[in-house]
Amino acid sequence: MNQKKCSGCGSVLQSTDKEGRGYVNSIDNDLCQSCFRLKHYRDFKRVKAVVDDGATLEFIENFEGHIFWILDIMHLNQSLHPGLLRSLRNKNVVLVVNKRDLLPQSVSDGKLSQSIMRALKDADVSLMDLIFVSAKRYKTLEPLLPYLDDAPCAFVGCVNAGKSSLLNALLKKDQLSVSPVASTTADVVHIETEFVDVFDTPGLSVETKLLDKVDDENLVKLAPQKTLKPAVFQIYEKQSLMIGNIGAITVDPKKTINVISYLPFDIKRVKPDRVEKNLTLDLDFKIDNPIYKMRKWPVSGDKIDIEIFDIGFISIQGDIKELSTYFDEDAEIIMRKAII
Ligand SMILES: Nc1nc2c(ncn2[C@@H]2O[C@H](COP(=O)(O)OP(=O)(O)OP(=O)(O)O)[C@@H](O)[C@H]2O)c(=O)[nH]1
Ligand SMILES: [Mg+2]
Known part of the structure; x- marks a missing residue:
């Protein structure tokens, strides 16, 4: 059995199954067809x-x-x-x-x-x-x-x-x-x-399933190539931040707080009763077929981050009375002490 591997991705090269991993026209090639298409056409559909x-x-x-x-x-x-x-x-x-x-x-x-x-x-x-x-x-x-x-x-x-x-x-x-x-x-x-x-x-x-709902155009947004410009939101009353249509974070501050987004796309602030409506609008980041669920989080006086797996994180600085998230069921979210 030929065990020559693709020099780009390590798949064992094979010339029998066109749809299979590691396919090459000729076993003399060093790059499998998917890696070839990635390298020359930036086509990452089959990577x-x-x-x-x-x-x-x-x-x-x-x-x-x-x-x-x-x-x-x-x-x-x-x-x-x-x-x-x-x-x-x-x-x-x-x-x-x-x-x-x-x-x-x-x-x-x-x-x-x-x-x-x-x-x-x-x-x-x-x-x-x-x-x-x-x-x-x-x-x-x-x-x-x-x-x-x-x-x-x-x-x-x-x-x-x-x-x-x-x-x-x-x-x-x-x-x-x-x-x-x-x-x-x-x-x-x-x-x-x-x-x-x-x-x-x-x-x-x-194990996260969120990326299965993201198309190529949006996937590219998750791999930014330039320094992020953190977006700072001063929040002085109960408000929600729309994270594309992945979901929303709602905070009720004790007094004015800063929420800083380190996400690679623009997010927007809305009144909490506008969240449902906004999830259906054309936002800066989109997933397919979202199904939302609400979650309430414990609050403390610490600076905290909300990390959304595969997406990035948002930092919340200041005392809050209430924090809730309304996200797609496949979005994995954790709360941690702020890293910055
Ligand atoms: N801005 C920035 N992007 C990076 C950097 N390193 C990698 N990337 C991007 O991150 C993405 C993943 O890079 P890869 O090198 O394929 O990552 P990997 O760890 O080999 O991924 P797997 O092979 O899937 O495990 C690509 O879009 C890269 O352009 C970096 O230092 N800065
Ligand atoms: Mg790699």
């Missing part, structure tokens, strides 16, 4: 792979070398995949916090580090290093370089964290497939460099 998380976790557990855990700063809590955290115990882990370019420079790395360490406090993962990077800015990758010449290196983490983008940038190649679709990398890709062997791995995913 999504069915990934075996168990096999990826086993690869990590058995890996001997440096493990670069790539964490997407815009999706911090979603990135704390329980299986991944277990597999990282007793490993040499370099925590690489990616997509730093998306948050303004005015946000301090020190504050972000504290928030990340707080989120990791029960995780039992010992870190050799914590490095903020952006796959878009080579200079930020320089602290990683010393690790790349003394032992094999594996890039691991959740889907879409930017593992393949970082490796492409570090190796100054354009070999690995990159896309806003979760599970672009299908299987482990082994790259031999002049000094060490490096391995790209498929992203692990926290």
Whole structure:
């Protein structure tokens, strides 16, 4: 059996099933048809792979070398995949916090580090290093370089964290497939460099079904390429923030509060009794066939964030009397102490 793998996504290449994963016209090709179409036409319709998380976790557990855990700063809590955290115990882990370019420079790395360490406090993962990077800015990758010449290196983490983008940038190649679709990398890709062997791995995913309701145009909005401009809303009476048609967050402040959106699309403020009507309007982000459910949240005086998995987060600063969300049933939402 031919076990040649696609150099972009790691799928085993095959020339028999046109609709199947890893299809190539000729087995001499190095890129499968989906990766070819992605690379040349930005067509990511068929990029999504069915990934075996168990096999990826086993690869990590058995890996001997440096493990670069790539964490997407815009999706911090979603990135704390329980299986991944277990597999990282007793490993040499370099925590690489990616997509730093998306948050303004005015946000301090020190504050972000504290928030990340707080989120990791029960995780039992010992870190050799914590490095903020952006796959878009080579200079930020320089602290990683010393690790790349003394032992094999594996890039691991959740889907879409930017593992393949970082490796492409570090190796100054354009070999690995990159896309806003979760599970672009299908299987482990082994790259031999002049000094060490490096391995790209498929992203692990926290089960969320929301992205199944998002079309390609909207999916691209979730992978912004430029620094976000946080939108600040001063709220002095009960109001709702429309998060596209995914849902709405309603806050009732004790006195004036700030709500800051770090989402990659515009959100809008409305009166609570206008939420239902607004969900049917043409908003800046759309999902298909939403079904909404209401949830009330406990409130405290702390600065908090609402993280919406796959989407981003919103920070609420100030005392509130009441907080409720009215979101699509597939939207996974958590509340946490503010990270900024
Ligand atoms: N703004 C910004 N976007 C990034 C960065 N790194 C990756 N991306 C984007 O994030 C998306 C996912 O990148 P990938 O490199 O495919 O992520 P991955 O971790 O390999 O994903 P899987 O293979 O699906 O597990 C793409 O749209 C990238 O352009 C970064 O540092 N900054
Ligand atoms: Mg990848």
